[in-house]
Amino acid sequence: MFHPKILVSLLLLILPVVVLVGFSEVMGVRLIDRIATTLCINLILVLGLQVFMGNSGILSFAHIAFMGIGAYTSGVLSMPLQMKSMALPDLYQVMVAIEISPFAGIIVGGIAAALVSAVVSYPLMRLSDAAAVITSFALLMVLHTIMIHWNAVTNGPRTLFGVQSATTLPIAAVAAILMIVVAMMFKESRAGILLRAVRDDEVAAGAIGANVSRLRWQGFVLSALMAGIGGGVWAHFITSFSPQAFYLKETFVILGMLVIGGAATVSGAVFGTFAVTALFEGLRATENAINIAGIFSKTLVGLTEVVLALSMIGILILRPGGIVGDREVGAMPVIRKFFRIR
Amino acid sequence: MLGSVIQFTVDALSLGSLYALMALGLVMIYGILRLVNFAYGELIMVAGYTLYLLDGTALPWLVMATVAVIMAILTGLATELVAFRPVRAKSVTAVLITSFAFSTLLQNAALLFISPRARLVPLPDIFTQTMEIAGVIIPLRNLLTIVCSILLLVLFAVILKRTVLGIALRAAASHFTMARMLGVPANLVISIAFAISGLLAGVVALFWFGRIGSVVPGIGLEPLLVAFIATVIGGMRSLLGAVVGGFLLAFVDISLNYLLPQNLLQFRDAFTFSMVILLLLFRPQGLVAGPATGQRT
Numbered sequence: 001m002f003h004p005k006i007l008v009s010l011l012l013l014i015l016p017v018v019v020l021v022g023f024s025e026v027m028g029v030r031l032i033d034r035i036a037t038t039l040c041i042n043l044i045l046v047l048g049l050q051v052f053m054g055n056s057g058i059l060s061f062a063h064i065a066f067m068g069i070g071a072y073t074s075g076v077l078s079m080p081l082q083m084k085s086m087a088l089p090d091l092y093q094v095m096v097a098i099e100i101s102p103f104a105g106i107i108v109g110g111i112a113a114a115l116v117s118a119v120v121s122y123p124l125m126r127l128s129d130a131a132a133v134i135t136s137f138a139l140l141m142v143l144h145t146i147m148i149h150w151n152a153v154t155n156g157p158r159t160l161f162g163v164q165s166a167t168t169l170p171i172a173a174v175a176a177i178l179m180i181v182v183a184m185m186f187k188e189s190r191a192g193i194l195l196r197a198v199r200d201d202e203v204a205a206g207a208i209g210a211n212v213s214r215l216r217w218q219g220f221v222l223s224a225l226m227a228g229i230g231g232g233v234w235a236h237f238i239t240s241f242s243p244q245a246f247y248l249k250e251t252f253v254i255l256g257m258l259v260i261g262g263a264a265t266v267s268g269a270v271f272g273t274f275a276v277t278a279l280f281e282g283l284r285a286t287e288n289a290i291n292i293a294g295i296f297s298k299t300l301v302g303l304t305e306v307v308l309a310l311s312m313i314g315i316l317i318l319r320p321g322g323i324v325g326d327r328e329v330g331a332m333p334v335i336r337k338f339f340r341i342r
Numbered sequence: 343m344l345g346s347v348i349q350f351t352v353d354a355l356s357l358g359s360l361y362a363l364m365a366l367g368l369v370m371i372y373g374i375l376r377l378v379n380f381a382y383g384e385l386i387m388v389a390g391y392t393l394y395l396l397d398g399t400a401l402p403w404l405v406m407a408t409v410a411v412i413m414a415i416l417t418g419l420a421t422e423l424v425a426f427r428p429v430r431a432k433s434v435t436a437v438l439i440t441s442f443a444f445s446t447l448l449q450n451a452a453l454l455f456i457s458p459r460a461r462l463v464p465l466p467d468i469f470t471q472t473m474e475i476a477g478v479i480i481p482l483r484n485l486l487t488i489v490c491s492i493l494l495l496v497l498f499a500v501i502l503k504r505t506v507l508g509i510a511l512r513a514a515a516s517h518f519t520m521a522r523m524l525g526v527p528a529n530l531v532i533s534i535a536f537a538i539s540g541l542l543a544g545v546v547a548l549f550w551f552g553r554i555g556s557v558v559p560g561i562g563l564e565p566l567l568v569a570f571i572a573t574v575i576g577g578m579r580s581l582l583g584a585v586v587g588g589f590l591l592a593f594v595d596i597s598l599n600y601l602l603p604q605n606l607l608q609f610r611d612a613f614t615f616s617m618v619i620l621l622l623l624f625r626p627q628g629l630v631a632g633p634a635t636g637q638r639t
C-alpha cells in the first residue's frame with residue numbers, strides 16, 4: 001500500500017507515543033500521567049494543523065476555534081441531565097433531552113467542527129498569502145466572539161463546569177496514533193500530493209489541472225475534523241473550561257510546536273510536540289522552583305512563552321523549515337541505510 | 343437635536359482619527375513589504391509602559407510623552423531587525439509567524455518584568471477637562487485628538503508627496519524591485535517605514551491611554567484588530583484607503599453603539615469581522631484601490 005519509507009516513518013513516529021504511555025503506566029505518577037495525556041492531546045491538534053498548514057503552506061489562525069467547537073459540542077452533548085440544568089440553565093430544550101456517551105460526543109464534536117469549517121471556509125480558500133492569513137484571523141475572532149456570548153450553550157465568558165471526565169492516557173494516545181496515520185495518509189494521498197504541488201507553485205499546479213481552492217478546502221476540513229476531535233478529547237480530560245482556552249495563547253503554543261518541529265512533515269509535527277513539551281515542562285519546573293524559593297520579590301509568569309517565542313524566531317531564522325526539515329524520518333539517509341530501504 | 347449631532351460628530355471624528363492613524367501605521371508596512379506586522383499593537387503597549395515607568399519622575403508630561411513615542415519608534419525598528427529582516431527573503435508564512443512570536447515575546451516580557459495587573463498611566467490635566475458646546479459636555483481630549491491627528495495626517499501627506507524620502511517610500515510600495523534598481527536602498531526604506539509606523543503608534547498610544555487610563559500586557563490586541571479591519575475596509579495597498587477605512591469604521595462603530603439593542607451589541611465584533619471576511623472575498627482591493635501590484639523581494 002505505502003512505500004516502505006513511509007511505513008518505517010509511521011512505525012518510528014508511533015513508537016515514541018507507545019513508549020511514553022508505557023513509561024507513564026510503569027511509573028504510575030499522577031503528574032507524569034497528566035503531562036503525557038496533555039502531550040497526546042497537543043499532538044492531535046498539532047497534527048491537525050500540519051494537515052492544512054504543512055500541505056497548503058498557508059498559516060491558519062482559525063484552527064484553535066475548531067478545537068473549541070469540538071470541545072463544546074462534545075462536552076455539552078455528553079453532560080448528564082441533572083448537571084445540564086445546573087451548568088447551563090438556558091440550554092435549548094432539544095439539547096437538554098440529548099445525552100450521549102463521551103466517545104460518541106468526541107466523534108460528533110469532530111464532525112460538527114468539520115461541518116462548520118466546510119461551510120465557512122469554502123469561499124475563503126481562493127485567497128493566498130497575507131489575505132488568507134487575515135481572513136483566518138478574522139474567522140478566529142468571529143468564532144471566539146460567538147463562543148464568548150452564546151450564553152445558552154457555552155455559558156458565556158464564564159467557565160463551563162461539569163463536563164464528564166472520560167479521557168485517560170491510553171485513549172488520548174490511541175487517538176493521537178490514529179491521527180498520525182491519518183495525517184500521513186492524507187499527505188501521501190492524491191489530494192495531499194496535489195495540495196503540496198499547489199503550495200510549491202500555485203500557477204504551475206493550476207496549469208496541470210489542480211483545483212486549487214477545492215484541494216485547500218479538503219485539507220482545511222480534514223484539519224478542522226482533527227482539531228474538533230482533539231478538542232473533544234481535551235474537554236473530557238480537563239472537564240471545565242472557558243472560551244479563553246481557545247484563543248491566541250493556545251494558538252501560539254500549537255503553532256510553536258509545529259514550526260519548531262517543521263510544518264512540512266508529519267515527523268516534524270510529532271518531533272515538535274515532544275520537544276516543546278519537554279522544554280515547557282522543564283521551564284515550568286524552573287519557574288515553580290524559583291517562585292517557591294522566593295528568589296524574586298514577585299511570582300514569575302510568562303517565562304515559558306518568552307522562551308518559546310525566542311526559540312520560534314531563532315528556528316525560523318536559522319532553519320526556516322523547522323528542525324526536521326522537509327523529509328519524513330523514514331526518508332532520512334541514516335534510517336534508510338539502517339532499514340535497507342532503496 | 344443640535345446637541346446630539348455635535349456629540350455624535352465629535353465622538354465619531356475623534357475615534358475615527360485615532361483609528362485612521364492606527365490603520366496608517368499598519369499599512370505603511372503592508373504597502374512596502376506585503377506583510378502584516380502582528381507585533382504592531384505591542385508598540386502601543388510599549389509606549390504605555392514607558393509612561394507608567396516614567397510616572398513619579400519630575401519630568402513634565404510632554405517630555406514623558408516624547409520619550410514614550412521614541413520608545414515606540416525604537417520598538418518598531420527592533421521588530422524589523424528581529425522579526426522581519428532575517429526572514430524577509432524566505433516565505434510569507436515565516437515572517438507572519440516571527441512577527442506573531444515577537445508580539446507574544448513583548449507581551450510576556452511585560453508580564454514577566456512588570457506585572458500582569460493593570461497599571462495607571464500618568465495623564466496631563468487637559469485630558470480630564472471638559473468644555474460645553476451648545477449644551478453638550480465634550481471632553482477636551484476628544485477635540486485634542488482630532489486636531490493632533492489631522493495635523494499629523496497633513497504632515498504625513500506632505501512628506502509623502504513632496505520629499506525625496508516620501509517619493510522613495512511610495513516607489514518602494516508600488517514596485518520594490520524596480521525601486522531598488524533605481525538606487526533606493528531597500529533596508530533603509532524598510533527601516534524608515536517601521537520607524538514611521540512606530541511614530542504613529544506612539545502618538546496613537548498617548549490618546550488611546552487618554553481614553554482608557556491604564557495599561558495591561560494584552561492592551562495591543564484591540565488596536566491591532568481595529569487597524570486590521572480599517573485597512574481591509576479601506577484597501578490594504580492604499581494609504582488614503584487606510585485613513586478612509588479608519589474613519590468609516592469609527593462611524594459604523596459609534597452608529598452601532600447608538601442603534602443596536604444591548605443583546606446584539608455584544609456580538610458587534612462578530613459583525614465587523616464577518617464584514618472583513620466578506621470584503622476580502624468580494625472586493626479584495628478594499629474601497630480605495632492602491633497602486634498596481636508589484637513583487638516583493
